[in-house]
Amino acid sequence: METRYSTIIRDGIWNNNVALGQMLALCPLLAVTGTATSGLGMGLATTSVLLGSSLIVSLFRNIIAPEVRLPIFVLIIASLVTLVGMVMNAWVHELYKVLGLFIPLIVTNCAILGRAEAFASKNRALPAVVDALAMGAGFTLILVLLGGVREIIGSGTLFANASLLLGESLSFLEMTLIHDYAGFLLFVLPPGAFIALGFIMAGKRWIDARHTSGLTLPAASDS
Amino acid sequence: MADHHSDSRNNPDPDRRQESRFAGFKRSMLYPTFLLGLFATVSAGLLVSGNILTKDAIAEREREDLQALLAEVIPGELYDNNLLESTVAFTHSNGEQATAYRATREGEPVAVAFPISGMGYSGLISMLVGIDHNGKILGVRVISHTETPGLGDKIEARRSDWIFGFDGLPKDSSDNTSLKIKGDGGTFDQLTGATITSRTVVSTVRDGLMFFDKTSDVLLGHTVRDNATFHADIDHEE
Numbered sequence: 001m002e003t004r005y006s007t008i009i010r011d012g013i014w015n016n017n018v019a020l021g022q023m024l025a026l027c028p029l030l031a032v033t034g035t036a037t038s039g040l041g042m043g044l045a046t047t048s049v050l051l052g053s054s055l056i057v058s059l060f061r062n063i064i065a066p067e068v069r070l071p072i073f074v075l076i077i078a079s080l081v082t083l084v085g086m087v088m089n090a091w092v093h094e095l096y097k098v099l100g101l102f103i104p105l106i107v108t109n110c111a112i113l114g115r116a117e118a119f120a121s122k123n124r125a126l127p128a129v130v131d132a133l134a135m136g137a138g139f140t141l142i143l144v145l146l147g148g149v150r151e152i153i154g155s156g157t158l159f160a161n162a163s164l165l166l167g168e169s170l171s172f173l174e175m176t177l178i179h180d181y182a183g184f185l186l187f188v189l190p191p192g193a194f195i196a197l198g199f200i201m202a203g204k205r206w207i208d209a210r211h212t213s214g215l216t217l218p219a220a221s222d223s
Numbered sequence: 224m225a226d227h228h229s230d231s232r233n234n235p236d237p238d239r240r241q242e243s244r245f246a247g248f249k250r251s252m253l254y255p256t257f258l259l260g261l262f263a264t265v266s267a268g269l270l271v272s273g274n275i276l277t278k279d280a281i282a283e284r285e286r287e288d289l290q291a292l293l294a295e296v297i298p299g300e301l302y303d304n305n306l307l308e309s310t311v312a313f314t315h316s317n318g319e320q321a322t323a324y325r326a327t328r329e330g331e332p333v334a335v336a337f338p339i340s341g342m343g344y345s346g347l348i349s350m351l352v353g354i355d356h357n358g359k360i361l362g363v364r365v366i367s368h369t370e371t372p373g374l375g376d377k378i379e380a381r382r383s384d385w386i387f388g389f390d391g392l393p394k395d396s397s398d399n400t401s402l403k404i405k406g407d408g409g410t411f412d413q414l415t416g417a418t419i420t421s422r423t424v425v426s427t428v429r430d431g432l433m434f435f436d437k438t439s440d441v442l443l444g445h446t447v448r449d450n451a452t453f454h455a456d457i458d459h460e461e
Contacts, residue, residue: 075266083269089277
């Protein structure tokens with residue numbers, strides 16, 4: 001079987017994006033994207049869990065009995081999430097205080113179980129890892145995008161407290177885009193997340209539609 | 224599964240028998256149970272080692288958090304002891320255990336910090352209040368809350384200066400008359416759009432002051448030695 005890494009990567013980041021394509025993991029997506037920083041933190045935490053679970057599931061795919069595969073996947077994911085939670089609590093404590101409530105919820109993130117079931121359990125370790133990284137990157141991208149949009153409109157800043165939450169080296173990300181901005185509360189609150197996500201989804205559809213119609217004339221090779 | 228079969232075909236006889244025995248076991252009813260048990264055991268082992276590796280660091284982070292919080296409600300220059308080692312345990316009227324931290328200077332009690340909490344607009348607001356030995360408020364900080372972002376969350380010190388309004392309030396403000404929000408006929412400013420939140424914070428601090436009034440000799444260590452437990456009620460007056 002030929003594995004096309006470029007297809008896996010394109011699927012993960014754009015075509016079959018966790019949030020925009022598969023419409024999965026919307027709960028953490030809407031809940032933690034008050035700022036771009038928390039979005040980035042949640043994206044990195046989710047990606048690391050996804051990476052670990054895909055690798056483990058792929059390595060053990062031949063010995064896992066189909067009857068008990070789901071409990072085993074859930075067990076693997078839950079253990080990884082707990083470990084990530086403990087590690088974050090110990091070494092990126094400030095970020096843990098912001099995301100702490102949502103870290104255990106990564107277990108219920110159906111995207112991770114979905115990738116274990118749909119991809120990792122059927123593929124070799126390397127494609128599974130590539131798929132996990134691509135899916136994680138796609139999800140992180142949407143988390144940061146949504147967090148950024150809400151943060152800019154809601155409070156006029158971008159990546160506020162990034163150095164505090166993710167480490168001193170990221171202080172260059174912090175910026176205040178609109179000075180003396182009174183803030184737009186709606187976008188800080190959950191409804192803002194729904195509205196912004198709606199526009200982002202519509203934007204993806206629009207780009208896809210333009211892309212397809214543009215491609216029909218010169219080359220029909222890209223399906 | 225295909226890998227296993229092709230492997231066993233190339234292997235010499237004893238290995239093959241082993242492999243086929245494994246294949247037989249794999250088909251049996253016991254296999255899924257065994258597998259689930261194995262994964263559960265390994266996961267448990269990993270979690271135990273993870274816990275052992277991180278628990279000291281986590282405890283250290285939590286100590287740092289508490290120390291940083293205490294430093295905000297009792298100014299460091301007032302005392303010379305380790306607050307985390309000079310504690311008084313007490314029980315709230317709702318049965319919850321709580322800990323008060325006593326600050327001393329050259330052995331003399333100068334201030335005490337203890338947790339207080341009240342129901343806000345959308346949930347419990349937990350705070351820490353620091354009071355000096357005369358009953359003057361040194362500082363109040365919100366530890367956790369679930370108030371509305373953008374409105375009620377202005378009770379956080381990093382979001383607005385509102386909570387600093389308690390700093391330096393003298394003892395005689397605990398008699399229920401002046402320490403109320405302006406909307407209730409008191410003197411304390413309320414946050415725009417967050418009257419209920421403000422009212423809860425102010426009345427909880429008032430309850431805390433009254434609690435201190437009743438129990439200051441114990442909290443400050445005049446009557447009971449360190450680490451003693453006593454029962455006391457924080458009365459909530461509506």
